[in-house]
Amino acid sequence: MAGEVRQLDDRKLAVLRAIVQDYVGTEEPVGSKALVERHNLGVSPATVRNDMAALEEEGYIHQPHTSAGRIPTDKGYRLFVDKLAEIKPMSSPERRAIRHFLDGAVDLDDVVTRTVRLLAQLTRQVAVVQYPSLTRSTVRHIELVALAPAKVMLVLITNTGRVEQRMVDCPGTVGETVLADLRSRINTRAAGQRLPDVPGLLEELPAAFEAADRPTVSTVLATLFEALAEQNEERIMLAGTANLTRFGHDFPLTIQPVLEALEEQVVLLRLLGETTDAAMTVRIGRENAYEGLNSTSVVSVGYGSGDESVAKLGVIGPTRMDYPGTMGAVRAVARYVGQILAES
Amino acid sequence: MAGEVRQLDDRKLAVLRAIVQDYVGTEEPVGSKALVERHNLGVSPATVRNDMAALEEEGYIHQPHTSAGRIPTDKGYRLFVDKLAEIKPMSSPERRAIRHFLDGAVDLDDVVTRTVRLLAQLTRQVAVVQYPSLTRSTVRHIELVALAPAKVMLVLITNTGRVEQRMVDCPGTVGETVLADLRSRINTRAAGQRLPDVPGLLEELPAAFEAADRPTVSTVLATLFEALAEQNEERIMLAGTANLTRFGHDFPLTIQPVLEALEEQVVLLRLLGETTDAAMTVRIGRENAYEGLNSTSVVSVGYGSGDESVAKLGVIGPTRMDYPGTMGAVRAVARYVGQILAES
């Protein structure tokens, strides 16, 4: 009857869970006998073997050679993460440590640096933190400064504390009054607005000026729009690469492509980009688009000041990682960073 | 007679040079026979053996085990670099490639990023580039912006294109006229001056204001001085860590401490700090203060816009590196970066 089938399935899942846990701990293929000894499943090794055969049939585990223990496959880890594991909450000393470590930060750079280090240390893996991205943040202030008769400096400050600066070469001399007028008009319209919305709001601004000044106004605005749009500037901070050395003993092969991937900001950005905004995302092994990261997993999540995510952070480690613990650390750090950003 | 002694010494040096060159090429201990075959020293292996024994006696080379070939010691490399090697100039296609690669840069960040990548690629090692440091650069402009009645934003722009930004909480409401006055006074005095000199020039500024405004002025100045002094902000950019995997097969042991060192900006800064300004510096093996870098060498040199060095850059690689080539690449890149900075 149905109850029996479920009973069976439940045990298989328990076996899979046990395999994942043991393998993550020991880094060695795990056999039936060791399994029943370490976890008290109430059955004999032989029974476990049958279950293992079934699990292997379904592609959740795999044995490196005949008559070695089993290793979880990407699919096995996936099932584990989706159904069998719960995010492990941080202990309260850990939470206190996180808070303490992040509280000393003085500016945005410092927040990001501290965060990425903390995350690397907590998870003992490679940590990645994206700077709060321009597109989701809002304008706090835009400043125009005349540096020379036809040279204006434009400074854009966002609510996340980020500062972008551009030089503008104007077509002609710029009067201080025009500049002041432009500055105040820009700020009344743009302040508090999301960056991508700003160009639309300023579109008709040149019309408010005398014909002689319009080229200048347009030039300044063009530069501003460029700065607003510049996705390039999505910076990323990295830490904990030394933790890669703990991975395996089959080293250079594993570590080299990973290091190469980590040097490519583009790859990292795309990696984090795949994170669905609010929820934690786990990409396991070959689920990662980038080839060099085929034997690693990426755990990432959005963070932000307030309830909205302005950027992402995460951890990159071997597929055989402690998923519950890593996810717990990532979630906790993301939350605290969000709080810090909201406070400042 | 003296001539004979010199003759002998010359040959020993030639042997040392040959050993270094071969070992750098093959990464394997080099024996007497292979040596006479590959370089045409006009003598027999036995003679070379005698010379090798003498070189070993003096501590320039060393054998891993009895009856293996010899490998150079740190002292041997040192002699090689000081007396036996000449910096290898870049070929003209290489020079063109460097120029082409760097010419596309749009701002300071971009220059540094491109430089570090280029250097890593040219030398196939780990490259390090320090941002032009604040202390040596001059003030281009200082801007003050009122964000709220008692909140002022201070922006410091240097001649190297760097932007520092600080929030200032003032003791009381700040009038726009006072702010404008302060702004213009600061700029007339500070513009074009070297950062460390600025505090001295602004010292007596509060006296020029009415008593009521002096606290505000002092607060703003204090923050400005802090920003000027903040050596912390000496940033460093890194690239080419993946090249570490080429080092040896004795891996994790070598690579781990190096990766750890590379994550510590402080260590890197001190490393570059040891560079004597103009001349190229080579630190070999244990000459490096930091323990984790005991089996690496650091080649570094200052670079700058104009004839003065504003920051440093360099390469970190195994002691068994191609010194002439590496030094050539480092020198060439430093020169071109200097030119780029001077142009912009």
Added chain:
DNA sequence: TTTGGCACTCGTGCGTGCAGAGTGCCAGGG
């Protein structure tokens, strides 16, 4: 001072053999 010869030392690679771990399958019991 250089050279050729010779004995010696060691590290490396390879084949063998053995122990251990783990599996798959099968027949019996609940």
Added chain:
DNA sequence: CCCTGGCACTCTGCACGCACGAGTGCCAAA
């Protein structure tokens, strides 16, 4: 129908021994 104990089989890892080659140091002769 599912679980269990037993059994034969396979494969890895490791230790051992051996021969080989590379390289040395020393010595006597040119």
